[in-house]
Amino acid sequence: MYNCLKALCAAAIALAIVTFEQPTPVMADDEGAAPVEIRRKIEKKWGSLGPVYGLAVRFAKAGDYANAIVLLKALKRQDDPRVLNYLGYATRKSGDAGKAVPFYEKALSLAPDFVVAREYLGEAWLQLGQPDKAREQLAEIEKSCGAPCRPYQNLTNAIAAHASGKPAPAPNAAW
Secondary structure (H helix, E strand, C coil): CHHHHHHHHHHHHHHHHHHHCCCCCCCCHHHHHCCHHHHHHHHHHHCCCHHHHHHHHHHHHCCCHHHHHHHHHHCCCCCCHHHHHHHHHHHHHCCCHHHHHHHHHHHHHHCCCCHHHHHHHHHHHHHCCCHHHHHHHHHHHHHHHCCCCHHHHHHHHHHHHHHHCCCCCCCCCCC
16 A cells, blocks of 8 residues: 555656656766767667656655656656666665666667666676676776776776775766
8 A cells, every 4th residue: 555655646746747847858867978979879769758757767866766666667668778777776776686687688688888777787796796797897888988988987986896895986976
């Protein structure tokens, strides 16, 4: 009953946003870290996801993973790599990296150059104690956007922190 009520509240908030705000294309801040040509390629192929997606991303970034998952699952675009990426993110951050991996893998099967999904998949592999698989993702990110891009730097830092046993530093948001 409580979960249904939470889902209903999240849906009501999403409906209010759709009704009262002008629909604008929404891309999560970290997706903006991808090189422009990759972002344009994904946006051209997959289009806009609208304000409900934006609200789901805000919930996820604020740590409200349950409501983020509810909204993401309510979207009719379950085959969109951005939706799959954030389903993986919210699932991983809520403590289940193992269940997050298939979301990232499906996102990457649809958009192999989606470097943010590769970064998050690498972080999931670290949480699952498989740093070699995280390094594989790092190599793929380097092929797509090179060492200066934020996803490459974030995953590099996470791998180094994992190797040293220290917590990973906060992702670089200064880009």
